[in-house]
Amino acid sequence: MRYSQVGVALLSVMFILTLLTTFAVYMVEEDHLLLRRAQNQRTITQGTQLAFGSEQWAARVIQRDLKLSKTDHLGEDWNKLGSPVSVNDGKLRTTITDLHSRFNLNNLSSRDKVWYPAFKRLLRLLELDETLVEAIVDWIDSDQQRTHAGGAEDLEYQLNDPPYRAANQSMADLGELLYVQGFTAEIVELLAPFVTVIPNAKVTKINVNTCPPLLLQILGDQMTAADAESLANARGETGFESIEIFLQRPELAGEANVTAEPMISLSSEFFQINSQVSIDRLGLNMESIVTRNAARESVSVISRKRGYL
Numbered sequence: 001m002r003y004s005q006v007g008v009a010l011l012s013v014m015f016i017l018t019l020l021t022t023f024a025v026y027m028v029e030e031d032h033l034l035l036r037r038a039q040n041q042r043t044i045t046q047g048t049q050l051a052f053g054s055e056q057w058a059a060r061v062i063q064r065d066l067k068l069s070k071t072d073h074l075g076e077d078w079n080k081l082g083s084p085v086s087v088n089d090g091k092l093r094t095t096i097t098d099l100h101s102r103f104n105l106n107n108l109s110s111r112d113k114v115w116y117p118a119f120k121r122l123l124r125l126l127e128l129d130e131t132l133v134e135a136i137v138d139w140i141d142s143d144q145q146r147t148h149a150g151g152a153e154d155l156e157y158q159l160n161d162p163p164y165r166a167a168n169q170s171m172a173d174l175g176e177l178l179y180v181q182g183f184t185a186e187i188v189e190l191l192a193p194f195v196t197v198i199p200n201a202k203v204t205k206i207n208v209n210t211c212p213p214l215l216l217q218i219l220g221d222q223m224t225a226a227d228a229e230s231l232a233n234a235r236g237e238t239g240f241e242s243i244e245i246f247l248q249r250p251e252l253a254g255e256a257n258v259t260a261e262p263m264i265s266l267s268s269e270f271f272q273i274n275s276q277v278s279i280d281r282l283g284l285n286m287e288s289i290v291t292r293n294a295a296r297e298s299v300s301v302i303s304r305k306r307g308y309l
């Protein structure tokens with residue numbers, strides 16, 4: 001048995017243990033009245049508990065990963081979840097996404113020399129208007145000065161119907177982008193696979209072991225799609241082991257070597273756990289953002305979003 005298979009088997013055992021704890025709560029006598037309303041309520045509670053069980057389990061997988069490697073890459077156990085698991089009358093699907101595999105929009109709090117030009121490159125590669133970045137900077141920065149003609153502050157948002165104001169602070173959710181001048185649902189959908197919002201003022205780097213090739217291409221102005229593909233392939237099954245090895249790659253020779261350095265990492269701190277529960281007629285999706293502290297070997301939830309289908 002390969003090591004990774006042993007790893008996955010162990011994860012399943014951990015998962016079952018977590019669920020047993022959850023289900024102990026539901027081993028209660030059947031309600032004789034069988035009121036549909038009570039049943040619905042019970043299904044919602046049970047589904048919610050399952051989602052929390054899934055979150056707890058995934059958090060343990062992320063925590064356990066610290067003991068297995070110093071870097072984070074796509075060949076690791078946390079990235080192997082996703083198969084639906086049958087539980088009692090329902091199904092549960094848990095997935096973990098490394099949020100450092102995306103561009104954190106909260107890095108755009110000013111027209112800096114690192115993230116601002118990199119985001120412009122992303123917009124260009126997606127064939128979007130580069131000045132969209134100006135509106136994000138204004139949305140996040142604390143002042144009321146438009147940074148550029150493409151920007152927008154209270155004065156511009158007050159003209160909308162209904163009028164509203166710029167957030168003037170870091171974003172809390174990707175959905176907020178729909179309020180930023182120039183962004184439409186189509187643009188947000190196009191950007192979504194490559195960007196994230198980590199509800200934290202801190203700048204987060206891009207993990208080059210987990211990000212899509214398009215984000216490798218924004219590391220330098222002269223990078224081509226072929227360079228990015230070649231870099232992604234060079235990660236192999238276990239990813240790059242050091243930043244030095246990565247920066248020495250021929251694809252990054254010259255200017256990209258300098259522009260890439262402040263943007264990249266090989267390990268991650270923020271992850272998103274998705275717990276999809278379907279039980280009875282209920283569909284529940286819970287998104288939890290967690291932060292992992294390597295020094296303390298701890299994982300804690302910083303935000304949760306729940307939606308019913």
Ligand SMILES: [Ca+2]
Nearest residue numbers: 065069071072
């Ligand atoms: Ca790891």
Ligand SMILES: [Ca+2]
Nearest residue numbers: 138141142143
């Ligand atoms: Ca502002």
